[in-house]
Amino acid sequence: MCAGIAGQAGARVxxxxxxxxxxxxxxxxxxxxxxxxxxxxxxxxxxxDNPHFARSALSRYRPIDFIDLVDRHEIAWHEKTLGQLxxxxxxxxxxxxxxxxxxxxxxxxxxxxPIRDLAHNETxxxxxLDTVRAIAPALVVATGGPSIPKMGATGFAYDVARQFGxxxxxxxxxxxxxxxxxxxxLFETLAGVATNVTARCRxxxxxxxxxxxHRGLSGPAILQISSYWQPGDAVSLDFLSAIAAPRxxxxxxxxxxxxxxxWLAKRMPERLAKAxxxxxxxxxxxxxxxxxxxxxxxxxxxxxxxxxDGTEGFAKAEVTAGGVDTxxxxxxxxxxxxxxGLYFIGEAVDVTGWLGGYNxxxxxxxxxxxGL
Numbered sequence: 001m002c003a004g005i006a007g008q009a010g011a012r013v014x015x016x017x018x019x020x021x022x023x024x025x026x027x028x029x030x031x032x033x034x035x036x037x038x039x040x041x042x043x044x045x046x047x048x049d050n051p052h053f054a055r056s057a058l059s060r061y062r063p064i065d066f067i068d069l070v071d072r073h074e075i076a077w078h079e080k081t082l083g084q085l086x087x088x089x090x091x092x093x094x095x096x097x098x099x100x101x102x103x104x105x106x107x108x109x110x111x112x113x114p115i116r117d118l119a120h121n122e123t124x125x126x127x128x129l130d131t132v133r134a135i136a137p138a139l140v141v142a143t144g145g146p147s148i149p150k151m152g153a154t155g156f157a158y159d160v161a162r163q164f165g166x167x168x169x170x171x172x173x174x175x176x177x178x179x180x181x182x183x184x185x186l187f188e189t190l191a192g193v194a195t196n197v198t199a200r201c202r203x204x205x206x207x208x209x210x211x212x213x214h215r216g217l218s219g220p221a222i223l224q225i226s227s228y229w230q231p232g233d234a235v236s237l238d239f240l241s242a243i244a245a246p247r248x249x250x251x252x253x254x255x256x257x258x259x260x261x262x263w264l265a266k267r268m269p270e271r272l273a274k275a276x277x278x279x280x281x282x283x284x285x286x287x288x289x290x291x292x293x294x295x296x297x298x299x300x301x302x303x304x305x306x307x308x309d310g311t312e313g314f315a316k317a318e319v320t321a322g323g324v325d326t327x328x329x330x331x332x333x334x335x336x337x338x339x340x341g342l343y344f345i346g347e348a349v350d351v352t353g354w355l356g357g358y359n360x361x362x363x364x365x366x367x368x369x370x371g372l
Contacts, residue, residue: 001098001364002140002345005371007106014134015102016127019152020112023095025144028151029360034091036070037063037364038357040083046362047227047352049169053326054351054362057334061368063361073097084356118160125341137341140370142363144347145171145320153314157324157348164339167325169350173317174227177218178235178308187212187275195268197221198241204228207241212272216308223355226311227321237304239276243267248286248294256287260297276301319359321352334370343370 003015026034038045041063043055067085070077075097076088087093102109110129117128118139125139143157158168187193190212198207199221211219217235225235240247251263260282264273277283280297289297314320324344328336334349336342345366353359 001101001367002142002343002371003107004098004101004103005368007103008101009372011106012136013107014127014136015107015109016113016115016129016134017111018114022099022109022111023091024151025148025153026095026360027091029091030086032091033086033089034094035080035084035086035357035360036077036094037066037085037361038083038354039063039079039085041353041358041361045354045358047174047321048326048350050326050350053329053331054365056331057365057369058361061365065368066361066364069101070094070097073100082356115156118163120164120339120342138343139341140343140345141348142345142367145323146314147173147176147317147320147347149314157344161324161328161344161348164336164342166328166336166338166344169322169325171320171322173311173314174321174352175223175318175355176226176311176313176316177213178216178222178226178229178306179310179312180216180306181309184307184309187272190271190275193269193272194219195239195272196242198238199225200236200238201225201233202228202230210237215312217306220355223318227352227354229308229311231310233308235306235308237306238302239264239268239304240298240301248298249291252286252289252291252294257285259283259285318355319347319352321350323348323350326350332369333372334366345370 003013007013029035041058043052043058046054048054075093077085078088080086113129115127115129119126124135124137127134141157141160144153146153146155158171161168191214194209194211196208197210198205199210204225206221206224208220210217210221229235251258261274261277263286264276280300282297326349328338329344329349330337334343334345346363347359351362353362
């Protein structure tokens with residue numbers, strides 16, 4: 001995005017990528033269909049030590065601007081849920097579109113090329129590749145964070161930031177499954193079972209699917225919460241979020257012979273329903289319990305604490321939280337205040353979006369303003 005915009009504006013650009021092909025992370029996104037933006041994008045859907053930093057870029061390059069680009073290239077798309085837009089076809093279409101937007105007469109491309117050395121002096125920035133040294137008045141670092149290292153992700157952006165004296169917000173895995181120690185696992189035998197929950201941690205609340213794994217919890221609700229979770233935090237799960245409270249009393253009045261597990265199984269997978277009923281030790285018919293006992297069980301089902309002991313790390317994290325400190329960057333141009341001509345964009349910066357196309361929109365927006 002940045003190379004295309006800069007090239008269209010008349011700049012001579014060298015686009016360098018150590019990967020042998022462009023857009024590898026785009027190609028695996030959204031199950032291969034690329035969740036390329038989210039119509040609900042706003043600054044509040046991003047985490048950063050400076051929650052206002054993203055406003056400028058996001059307001060200057062909006063989801064509708066990227067949608068217009070997609071439409072001009074006649075790429076069919078659909079909204080899946082919660083403002084998430086996907087290609088009808090393949091994520092390859094988005095990569096091809098972005099590459100088409102790069103003017104070939106202005107932008108040279110170098111793929112499969114590791115950077116051997118990087119320096120800065122009065123003539124500008126100098127980048128040494130295997131066989132050549134490139135010199136330019138501006139350097140844009142768009143190399144992301146270390147999440148998904150099998151795709152070639154590294155902490156290169158942080159090395160460059162340190163080299164030029166920029167501060168870092170400690171990088172950590174985000175949008176990542178949470179692990180739970182064996183003695184605290186709620187449902188040891190339920191790996192693969194999923195249900196909708198409302199997950200809460202700190203100020204964050206997300207109502208989406210939760211998936212039980214062999215190591216803990218995953219699914220959209222958990223991935224969202226993981227970006228806010230810190231070691232020592234508990235995560236609260238509401239298994240009855242779609243049900244108006246109180247309902248167990250009503251269930252008892254209507255079906256006094258019904259067991260809790262049967263009542264729950266109408267609202268979630270049967271295996272999970274049985275596990276929850278066993279956990280609260282309620283196996284007799286609902287009619288045999290006092291209303292206050294039912295209220296206590298319902299309250300527990302609506303606020304079930306989980307105490308994770310960690311995450312599955314950068315290997316399974318969809319993005320990296322933290323990164324280059326926004327205090328050292330211009331929110332309008334993404335340029336480093338103390339190093340004219342040095343820019344950081346996208347995931348390399350301490351701006352992390354929610355799950356569902358938000359991080360791509362930040363990539364497009366930050367790339368656009370830096371490209372200008």
